[in-house]
Amino acid sequence: MHENFLQRKITATFVTTVTLAMILALLSLSDIGAGPSDYGEAFLFATMLYGLYGGVTILVYGNLVSALIEFVMNRWFKINTWIYILLHGVFGLIMLGDPILAVFGVGSAILYACIDMWIFYRIRNEKRIKMLMLTPIPIFAVVWAVLSFISPDPPPFTAEDAIEFVTSGEGTIIDKFPKDEGVITVGNATRETSVEEIRDEVYIVTFTETWKDDDTGGPWFISYKVERGSSTLYDESSVLQ
Numbered sequence: 001m002h003e004n005f006l007q008r009k010i011t012a013t014f015v016t017t018v019t020l021a022m023i024l025a026l027l028s029l030s031d032i033g034a035g036p037s038d039y040g041e042a043f044l045f046a047t048m049l050y051g052l053y054g055g056v057t058i059l060v061y062g063n064l065v066s067a068l069i070e071f072v073m074n075r076w077f078k079i080n081t082w083i084y085i086l087l088h089g090v091f092g093l094i095m096l097g098d099p100i101l102a103v104f105g106v107g108s109a110i111l112y113a114c115i116d117m118w119i120f121y122r123i124r125n126e127k128r129i130k131m132l133m134l135t136p137i138p139i140f141a142v143v144w145a146v147l148s149f150i151s152p153d154p155p156p157f158t159a160e161d162a163i164e165f166v167t168s169g170e171g172t173i174i175d176k177f178p179k180d181e182g183v184i185t186v187g188n189a190t191r192e193t194s195v196e197e198i199r200d201e202v203y204i205v206t207f208t209e210t211w212k213d214d215d216t217g218g219p220w221f222i223s224y225k226v227e228r229g230s231s232t233l234y235d236e237s238s239v240l241q
Helices: 005-028 039-076 081-095 099-124 130-134 136-150 159-166
Strands: 182-186 189-199 202-211 220-227 230-236
Touching: 005 039, 005 099, 005 130, 005 136, 039 081, 039 099, 039 136, 081 099, 099 130, 130 136, 159 189, 159 202, 159 220, 202 230
Parallel strands: none
Antiparallel strands: 182 189, 189 202, 202 220, 220 230
16 A cells, blocks of 8 residues: 555545535534625635644644554555545544544544545556546535525625724724714713715714814814725824823
């Protein structure tokens, strides 16, 4: 079983990691009604997250165990495909403390071993394996495209949403201002929160403070450019007194 050892292990690691990550990502989106509005984007990030953690585990622990199993079987036993796969499944039970993790541990180990052996026999028979390594990529692209297509349109991003987004933090100077569009008076100060839509679902949210009998040359204000999911400082006057 020495044929192109490194090539087999790297290919098996990649295919197993991507396949497992996609399965876990799809399971995490199974409750679509309570999930995000963009299923494709959620699938993308979940696959990347599971792929990162799963890939490191398979690359380090999985390949180490697989190499050890292969070494022992080559040295002292006659190679048997089913025993080889079974032993991988046994070592996949490292997560036995958690039944769910144990299932995925065994499943990923068996998948890895099956891919590894399939590659081994193809290399022995002088057949190409490049298509196997590329297969997860179009599958991922198709799943992502389908999920993006069936995702519902996001609700409109309104002026009220813009104000809520920019005032959602704590411990900032704008905590003193109204959380909705309007004006409040506190002692000698009048504070106003206003919003203006400059283009579709893009707003300028401004916080203005003025003082009675003020001789500083005008009110203080700060404004933010706000769109769905982000806000940036747009304009600001002199330091608030």
